[in-house]
Amino acid sequence: MAQQKIKAAGMYAEQPLKQVYQQFKTSAAGLSSHEAQTRLTTYGPNTIQRGQRQSQFKLFIKNFTSLMALLLWVSGVIALFAGMLELAIAIWAVNLINGCFSFWQEHAAQKATDSLRQMLPAYTQVLRDGQQQRIDAAELVPGDIFTIQAGNSISADARLLSATGLQVDESALTGESVPESKTVAYQPGDGKFAETNIVYAGTMAASGNAQAVALNTGMATEFGQIAQLTQNQRPNISPLQKELNHLTQQISLLAILVGVLFFILAIFFVHYPVAKSFIFALGMIVAFIPEGLLPTVTLSLAQGVQRMAKKHALVKDLASVETLGETTVICSDKTGTLTQNQMTVNHIWLPSREYTVSGQGYVNNGQIENYTFGQAADLDLLLQISVLNNNTTVKAPASAGQQAKILGTPTEAALIILAEKAQLDLPSLQAKLPRQQEFPFDSERKRMTTIHRDHGQTVAYVKGALDGLLAISTTILDHGQVRPLTAADQQNILAADKQFAAKGLRSLAMAYRKLDAQAASDQASVEQQLTFVGLTVMADPPRPEIYAAVAKCHAANIRIIMVTGDSALTAKSIATKIGITSDQARVVTGTELAQMSDADLKTALSAELIFARVAPEQKYRVVTMLQSMGEVVASTGDGVNDAPALKKADIGVAMGMTGTDVAKDAADMILTDDNFASIVAAIEEGRTVYSNIQKFLLYILNSNLPEAAPSVVFLFSRGFVPLPLTVMQILTVDLGTDMLPALGLGAERSEPGIMEQPPRAHNAHLLNRRIIWKAFGWYGLIAAILSTGGYFVTNHLNGWPQAALAASGFDYRQATTMTLATIIFCQIAAALNCRTQRSSVLKVGLFSNRKIIGGIIFEVFLLFALMYIPELQVIFNTAPLRGGEWLYLLAIPIPLVLIEEARKYGLRRHAAADR
Template sequence: MGNQTITTDSAASMTLADLDQQLDTSAQGLSATTASTRLETVGPNTIQHGQKQSQLLKFLKNFTSLMALLLWVSGFVALFAGMPELGIAIWAVNIINGCFSFWQEHAAQKATDSLRKMLPTYVNVVRDGKVTQIDAEDLVPGDVFQLQAGNAIPADARLTEVSSLQVDESALTGESLPVFKQATYAKGDGKFALQNVVFAGTIVTSGTATATAIATGMNTEFGKIAQLTQNQKQTTSPLQRELNRLTQQLSLIAIGIGIAFFVLAIFFVHYPVAKSFIFALGMIVAFIPEGLLPTVTLSLAQGTTRMAKKHALLKDLNSVETLGETTVICSDKTGTLTQNQMTVNHIWLPSQEYTVTGTGYVNNGHIQLHNQDFPATQDPDLARLLDIALLNNDTQVVPASDSQSTIKILGTPTEAGLVIVTDKAGLNKTDQLKATPRLAELPFDSDRKRMTTVQQAVDDSRVLYTKGALDGVIQICDQILDGGQVRPITDADRTAIDSANKKYAAEGLRSLAFAYRTEAKTVTPDPAAYTIANAEQHMTFVGLAAMSDPPRPEIYDAVKQCHRANIRIIMVTGDSALTAKSIAVKIGLTSDQAQVITGDQLDKMSDEELQQAVKGEVIFARVAPEHKFRIVTMCQKNGEVVASTGDGVNDAPALKKADIGIAMGVTGTDVAKDAADMILTDDNFASIVAAIEEGRTVYSNIQKFLLYILNSNVPEAIPSVLFLLTRGLVPLPLTVMQILTVDLGTDMLPALGLGAEKSEPGIMDQPPRPRKAHLLNRSIIWKAFGLYGLGASVISSLAYFFVNSTYGWPSIALAASGPVYREATTMTLAAIVFCQIAAAINCRTQVSSVFKIGIFSNHHIIFGIVFEVFLLACLMYVPFLQGLFNTAPLGGVEWLILICIPIPLILLEEGRKYLVRRFMHKPQATMA
C-alpha cells in the first residue's frame, strides 16, 4: 500500500488512476493475499469502544464506596464490642447491596449492548476480480466494494461508479435529508460535503454504487470522533458526591455522639472504662444508617425499571438522580420533537388549494377541499399531480407486519410522504406502474434540484414527469395546467406560485413543485436517448405539495410540563431557521420572539457572546453536531445542569460533556450510545420528561428515607441521655441490642418501601433543586431531630415510665433488672416501633396529604409495617429471642396503647402539611 495516511480530501480530488496507485489497488480489487497481509497491518475494521473495565473490578467497586467502607468498619466495631450477630448482619447488608447494585448495572449494560447495530456484518467486495461476500471486519483500505439501498457503509470510501445514489449522513452531520452522491469531485460546504466520498456509519437510502475503501476502523471519520469521545474522563455523579458528603456528616455525628457518651459514662456515671467503651461503640453503630446504601440502590434500581417501561434505558444507576437536577435540555428536532415522517399538509394548484388530514406515515387521512373530502378523480389537475408524486418516486413504503411494528421506508422521507398522500387518494403504486411503466430516469442532482422520469402512457405515448425544488422546476416550464386546460404560463401565474411557496415557507413547510410533458413515441423512439437537455424543456407546471415533519402528538404536554418545572429547552437542529422556529413556536417550545442562531453565526460568536445567548430564548438552526459540544459547554458555564440528545457520531462529544447524555436507541449510532448516560428506545422527547420526573422522584425518596431513618435515632438516644443525666438513677430504657433491632430489623423494610414511593403530586411543578442543595438539609434535620424525633422520644419515655408505674413507681425505685425492667424496656422498644409506623406513613409525602395518594397504595410499606409488628411480637414471645434481646411479653392494655400511638401522630402531621399547602407552598411560575 503506497500511503496509509491518505486523507478523504486528497482521495476525493485526485484522479482514480492516482488513487489506485496510492492505495496499490485497481478496479479488479485486491488479491486475497494482499488483503490478508494488509489486514494484519491496519487491523480489523471495527470501532473500539474504549477500554472495558473487567467484570471483577466492576463488581468490587460496589463494595468500596465511602458508605460501604463505613459499614465494613461498623461490622468490625460490632465484633470488637462483643456483638458478633450484629457485625455479621451489617456485613450481610453490605454484601447483598453490592451484589444487587452490580446486577442492576450489568442488566442495564446488557440491554445497551443489545442495541448495537450500526456497522454492517457483511459486505460485497471485489477480490481477485470476483465479487465475494466477506465480514465487514475484514475490509481493508484499497478494497473495492459494492453498495445498494439499505446498506450501512462499512468504511470511508471514494465512489467510482454511481447510479442514483442517496446517502443518509445524519449520523455525521445531523441533517435528516439524504445527500445525493456522484462519482465526480465537488467540494461543498462543511467537513463531510464531498460528493464523491461516502463515510463509515452512514446508510444508503437509494441507488447503487461501487467504491474504493480509503480508511477503515478507527482511522475513519467515525472512528476518529469515537476516539476523541473515549478520551474524555468520566466525572463523579452529583449523587455519588452527595452520598460521600452525607456519609462524612453521619460518621462525624456518630463518632461525636460516641465520644460524648464514652466520656459521660466514665466521669458522670462512673462506669468502668471497658463497659463505657462498649456502650459508646454500641451508640456509634446505632447512629450509622445501615439501611442507607441498600435503600439508595433500590430507589435507583426501581427508578431505572420504571424509566425502562417509559422507553428510557439508564446505563448507570447514579444517572437516575442526576436527571432530577436538569435545568436545560439541548434537544434535536427531527425524530425527537417531531415524528421524522414527512407529511404532505397542503396541495396548491392554480385553481384550488387542498388540505390533507392525518399526520405521519399513515393513510387514514383525507384530501379535503373546504373541509370536505374530495375524490382525486373529480379534479384532473389534482389527479395529474398525484400521478407525478407516485410515479416520479423511487421510495417504497412497506406496511407493518404486525400491530407492534412500524412501517419500513425504503428510500427518502420526502418521497415516502408523497406515497402516503397518494394512498390517501386511493392510488396504488403497483397498479399505477403496471398501467404506466417507467422507461427511463434522469436522477436528481443538487445543481438541477429536480428529478425526471419517462413513463409509457396507456395510448403508447410518452409522459415525462418532473418534481423538485420550485426554482429548479419553474425555469423549465412554459405552460401551466389550470382547471384541466393547458395554457401558456404568465408573469401573474409565476407571482401567484411564488407567493404560495413563500407562504408555506413562512409556516415552516417544505414545498415540492410538479410538472409534466407528453410527447409521441416517435419523437424519441429510444428511451435511453432522453437527456436533461432534450427531456427537461417545455414542461407544464401542475402545482405544489407543501409538507412538514409533524410534531409528536405527546410533545405539547411534555413541553408544558418542562415549562412548569422551570426546565428550559433549546432546540439544536440541522434544519433551516424558518422550519426550526415554526416548529418551536407551534409546540410551545419558545415564543415568536426567540432568537434564531445559525451555524455560520455561531462560528463567528465569541464564547462570552454565546454564553449570554443561551441564557435567553434561543434556537440553533443549520448547525452541525459538533456545534452542540460548544452549546452544552456554555450552558454549563452558566451553572446549568444540561441534558443533551443526539444520535450521530459527531454528537458523541456533546453527549459525554453533558451532565446527562441521551442517545437515540432507534436511529442512534454505537458511538452515541457509548457516550450517553441514557438511551431512548423510542427516540421520543416525552420519554426524557418522564425520566426527569423519575429522577426527581428518586431524590425525593432518598430524602424521605433519610428523614425516616434518622428520626428513630433520637428516641434511641434520649433514654441513654436520661441514664447519663440522672447518673444511672434512670436505668437504660433501651439496651444496645434493642437499639440495633430498630436499625437493622424493624426499620429496614418500611425504609425500603419509601424508596419505592411513586412521584408525589406536583413534583414537576417545582423548579429543579439548586446544585448546592444537599440531601441532609435543614428541613430534614428539623423534622428528624425535632418534630418527629422529639415526639417519638416523649412517647417512648412515657411508655417506659408507664410500665414502671403499674408496678409502684414512683413509690418504689425504677427497676434496674428483672422481669419489670425487661417489660419496661420492651414497652419502650415497642413504642418506638409504633412511632416509626406513623413516621413511615408521614414520610411518604412532603407536602401532599397521604390520604390523597392513598394510605394503603404503597404495598411495600404496608408489608414492611406488618413485618415489623410480627418481628416485634417474635421478640416478645419467643423464649430464645427474649433472652438475646432482654425482652418480655406485654399485656392487652399495653398493646391497646401501642395501637393508638400512630393515629394522633399521623393526624398532627396531616394538619401541619395542610397549613404548609395553605399558607407557604405556592406553585412556581411557569415559563412563557
C-alpha cells in the first residue's frame, strides 16, 4: 500500500477492476469505518499542504540584511568612530524606518493574496460499512468508494466504477477549456490526464454522475504532486536585487577609494595627524555613501505597486515591479488569459444559408438581422434543439460587473446564450415540449439525445459530433422542407466543417427525428434515420483588448509564446488570429516536446513557436530553457498545472478571478481582471519604475561632487581655507532636502516611446557611464563650482581676503550655510532636469509632477528652518543669509534648467538626423 500512494493514477487505467480492488484491499461495498481510520493515520488527511514558509521574523530581518542595508549599518559605525554620534543615529534610524516600511509593504501584499486554500470540496459521499455516508473530504482515503454528482469538485485521483453522462472540467490541470467525457471503459485520450476512466482531484464534474474508487489522496494526487514541485523550488533573486547589490559594491568601492585618497592627502599634503586624518577620511566615506538611496528605491517601488494595483495587477514582492520592465519573453496560457474563457457560438451553418453571430445579432451575407425566434423554420428548429437537448443552466449575474453563473458545461451554456439572442422563451418552450427521456452523451457515441412530447407527437432531438451524427442521418432540412440527404449534401456539410476546423472552431451538429411510441424507449432505434438540421460553430473568443496588447509587446521587442493544454489546431488558430505568431509558426505538442533534446528545444525556441497539449513539467522545462538562453521570462497561468512554471519564471503571473490558490501562491503577481492587457500595462509600469530609479539615482549622486569639493578645497589649501561644508550639513542634503524630490522622481510618468524600446540588456547596470558622466561631469561639476563659489562669495562679503578666514564664529557658519544653500538650489534645478532623459521638461509640464514641486517647496522651508531656528543652528552649524546671497541663490535654477534643455534639444536633433 505504501507504494500505491505515490503511483500515478493513470497507471491503474488499463488494469482490470478486480485487480484494482485487490491492490487497494477494497470492494464495491467500500471500506469499513475501522479500516478507513487506519488508512487515514497511514496516509494522512486528504488536503493540499502548503510549502514551508519563512517565519515573519525571518521576513522582517531580511529587510535589514541586504548589501545596501549592511552598507548603511557600517556607515553608522564609521560615523560613530569618527565622533559623529548624531550622524550615526540618523543613518541607523533611516535604515530602521526603511526596513520596517519594506516589511509592512510586502506583508500587506502577501496578506491580500492569502485566500482560503480550499482546494477540495468540504464534503464527499462515500460507501463505508456498506452504507452511504457523508464525510469531510479531508477524511477520504485510498480504497474508498465515493460518488460524483454534476457540480461537485472531485476529491481524489480515482478510477471510475460507473458513469452516466459524466463530463469533467479538467482546466485546472490541463488548461483545456472544454470538459472531457469520462466513461468506465478505458481509452487513452490525447495528452496527459486524458484517460477516460480516471478522474483527478481538483477537477470538477460539469455534468452527469459517477461512482469511483479513490486511488491517491492529498499530496499523493497529481494535484498535490504539482503543488509539491512548486513548493520545493528556491526563490529567485530578482534582477533589481542583483543590480542593487552590484550598485552597493560600486558605491562602497568608490567611497573607500575616496576615503583612502583623502586619508593619504591629509597626512602627506596637509600634514594632519594620523588620527585626525583618519576621522577626516571617515567623514568623506560617509559623504560618498548615498544614505537616501535605499529608502528612495523602496518608496519608489511601493508607488509602482500602488499604480499597478490600479491597473488590476497585484504585486506580492516590491522588487518584482522592476523585473517586469526587463521582460523579454511572455509564456502565456491561452484560456482565460488571451481568450475570454467563455465558449461562444459565432457561426450557424444551415443547408440554406450561413449566419455569423455577433453581439449585435445574426449576420447573413454581411447584413445584420435582428432575428427573433419564430421567423424561419430551419433556424428556429436548430435553436429549439440547442436549448431542449441541454442540461445546463445559465444564471444571470447578481449585479453589474459580475459574470453569469454556469451550472453545467460551457458548450451547452453557449447554446442557451445563442437562443437568448433570438429572444427565445425557454420556460414556455420547455412547458410546451416536456422532456420524456434522455440518452446521455458518452465518448463512444459522441452525442446526446432527448425525447420530447408535443401534442401527441413524440420527437427526438440529437446533438453531437458531426462524423457520428451524419452517419446516421438520412434526410436533411433545407429551406424548411425535409428531403433526402444526398452525397453532395454530405460533401457540402463536411467541407463547411473542415473550413471551420481550420480556423480552430468547434462544430456541434443538430438533428431530429419524429418517433412512434414504441421506438422512443430504445436508444439504438431512436438514433437512426435522423433529419440533419445544421451546425452550431463555437470558440472561446479572444479578449477584445488583446490585439492592441500584443501589438504593444511586439513594438517593445517582447516575444509572446503560447503554452497551452489545448489542442494544436485551436492554439495555432488563436495565436495567428490575435497576431502572436504568423501562420508559419511551428506547433510543438507535448508528445513531440517529450522526445526533443535540450539542443533541439533551444533551436526551436529561436523561431516562431507554439506549444500545445503540454504537461506541467513541460511548461516548467520551456521556462527553464528560455532562462538558460538569457531571456527574462514572465509566465502566466491559472491552473495547478501552471504553478511550477509560475514559480520558476522571473515573474509568475497568476489569474485572480479564475486562478487556483496553488497558482496564486506560486506567482509574483496576480491579475485581478485575468487580462493579458494588464500584463502589458504592468510591464510598461516596470520599465517606468526602472527609468525612474535611474533618474533619482542620478539626482542623488550628482550632489556627491559638490559635497566632496569643499574637502578638496580644504586639502589643497593645506588647511588655510576652513572646511566649507560640515558632515552634518552633508547629511542634511542626503537625508533631508534630497529625499522628497527624489520620491517625486520615483512617481514620474512614463516618457513617450518607452514601450517602443527593446528591453534593457541583461548585463546593463543602474549605474552606467551615462549616469556617471551626468552625475559627476555635468550636474555635479556645475553644482561643485557654484557651491564652492558661493562659499567664497560670502567670505568676500565678510571681508576676505583682507580678513583671515576663521574656522569658527558667525562668519564661518554663514559661509558654510551659503555652501549648503547653493547645493540645495542646484538640486532644485537637478530635480526638474532629471525628470526626462531626452524629452523637454517644458513639454511634459514643468508643474505636472506635484510631488517634485512639493519636494522643492519642502527643501526651501527646511533650509529656512536650519538658518533661522536657533536650536537647529547649533546642531547644523548654520546662520541666516543676507539679501545679496539670496539673489545669488535665486539666480541659479533657471539658467541650469535652460542649459539642460539646450543639451536635450541637441540630443533630439542628433537622434532625428540618425533616423
